[in-house]
Amino acid sequence: MKDNILKVHNLKVSFQTYAGEVQAVRGVSFELNKGEVLAIVGESGCGKSVTAQSIMRLIPSPPSVIKEGSIRFNGTTEITTCTNHQMEAIRGSEIGMIFQDPMTSLNPTMTIGKQITEGIIKHKKVSVTEANRRAVDILTLVGISNPEGRMQQYPHEFSGGMRQRVMIAIALACSPKLLIADEPTTALDVTIQAQIIDLMKNLAEQTEASIILITHDLGVVAEMAQRVLVMYAGKVVEQGTVDELFYNPQHPYTWGLLRSIPRLDQPADSELVPIPGTPPDLFAPPPGCAFAARCPYAMKVCIETDPEHRSVSDSHSAACWLLHPDAPRVDRPIEAGGVTQ
Structure with a gap:
C-alpha cells in the first residue's frame, strides 16, 4: 500500500x-x-x-x-x-x-x-x-x-x-x-x-x-x-487510472471529452464532435446531475437527484445514474481507447 x-x-x-x-x-x-x-x-x-x-x-x-x-x-x-x-x-x-x-x-x-x-x-x-x-x-x-x-x-x-x-x-x-x-x-x-x-x-x-x-x-x-480526475461544474464526475479512463470511460462527459479531440486512427477529414451546450451557472447549480442539460442520455432522475459515485473497479468510479443496476443500457459512442497516441 x-x-x-x-x-x-x-x-x-x-x-x-x-x-x-x-x-x-x-x-x-x-x-x-x-x-x-x-x-x-x-x-x-x-x-x-x-x-x-x-x-x-x-x-x-x-x-x-x-x-x-x-x-x-x-x-x-x-x-x-x-x-x-x-x-x-x-x-x-x-x-x-x-x-x-x-x-x-x-x-x-x-x-x-x-x-x-x-x-x-x-x-x-x-x-x-x-x-x-x-x-x-x-x-x-x-x-x-x-x-x-x-x-x-x-x-x-x-x-x-x-x-x-x-x-x-x-x-x-x-x-x-x-x-x-x-x-x-x-x-x-x-x-x-x-x-x-x-x-x-x-x-x-x-x-x-x-x-x-x-x-x-x-x-x-x-x-x-498514472491516475486521472475528470471534473465538471466543481465536482469530480469520474476518476481512475489512465488506462481505465481512456479505454473504459463510464461518464457521458468523459465520452464527450474523448470524442472532441483528434485521433490518429481516424481519417484526416473526420469532424470532431463538440459537446453541445454550456456548463451550468455556479451561482445556482442544478439540484441533479450538473451535466444533465447537455447529456443525450439524461433521464428524469438525472435532473432531479445528483448521482453518487459508483465503483467500476477498485480504482475506478463515476458519478452517473447510468451505472445504477436499474438504468437502461446505452451504447457507448466511442471505441475502446478514446485517444490514440
Whole structure:
C-alpha cells in the first residue's frame, strides 16, 4: 500500500460576490500517493485551478472561503487550518507550483537568478553563494544552457519555453514533496510542449516528487499521468487510472471529452464532435446531475437527484445514474481507447 502525500476530502470552496455566492468547488475528494502523477482534467471553469490553489492557500480570502472539507498534507498537516505564517513555511519548501503563464508569474524587475535564490535562502537558510550554486545546478537540471550567464538576465530575455523551464526551476529549487503544475504547456507550441513534458517526467523520476497536473489536454495526460480526475461544474464526475479512463470511460462527459479531440486512427477529414451546450451557472447549480442539460442520455432522475459515485473497479468510479443496476443500457459512442497516441 502506497503512502499518501495528500488527501483531500469533501472540499467546498465558494466566492462571495455582489451578485451572490459562486460555488466553484463542490465536494471534491481525492488522494495522491508519494511519487505519483495525478491529472485533473475538464473544461475551463470546472474548478481545476481553484482546487489546486486551495491546496496552496493562494486564493485571497475574502472573496474566497473554504466552506467545508479537509486538505491533509503529508499525513499530519491540515492545510485548511494553517496560519499564514505556517503556509509561508510550506509554500516553496514542501509544495511547489508551476503557474499557467510564466510571463505574468515571473517578476519582470528581478533577474532570474534572484527569483530562484530567493526561495532557497528563505527556506534552506544558506548563504548567497551556496544559493547561487544551487540555482545554477537547478537551471542545468531543467535544460537551460549557460546557466551562470542566464542567472543575470531578466524574464523578457527568455523565450516562452525557457521561461517555463525557469518556472519549473523555481518550483523545484527547494526539493518540494509535492509539485502542482497548472496547465504548464498551454501557451507553448507543440515542439516545446513535448520537451516540457519529457522534462517534467524525468524530474519526477529523479526527485521522487508527487505531481498534480492541471490540464485540458488529454494528450499530455496520456503521456504523463498514472491516475486521472475528470471534473465538471466543481465536482469530480469520474476518476481512475489512465488506462481505465481512456479505454473504459463510464461518464457521458468523459465520452464527450474523448470524442472532441483528434485521433490518429481516424481519417484526416473526420469532424470532431463538440459537446453541445454550456456548463451550468455556479451561482445556482442544478439540484441533479450538473451535466444533465447537455447529456443525450439524461433521464428524469438525472435532473432531479445528483448521482453518487459508483465503483467500476477498485480504482475506478463515476458519478452517473447510468451505472445504477436499474438504468437502461446505452451504447457507448466511442471505441475502446478514446485517444490514440
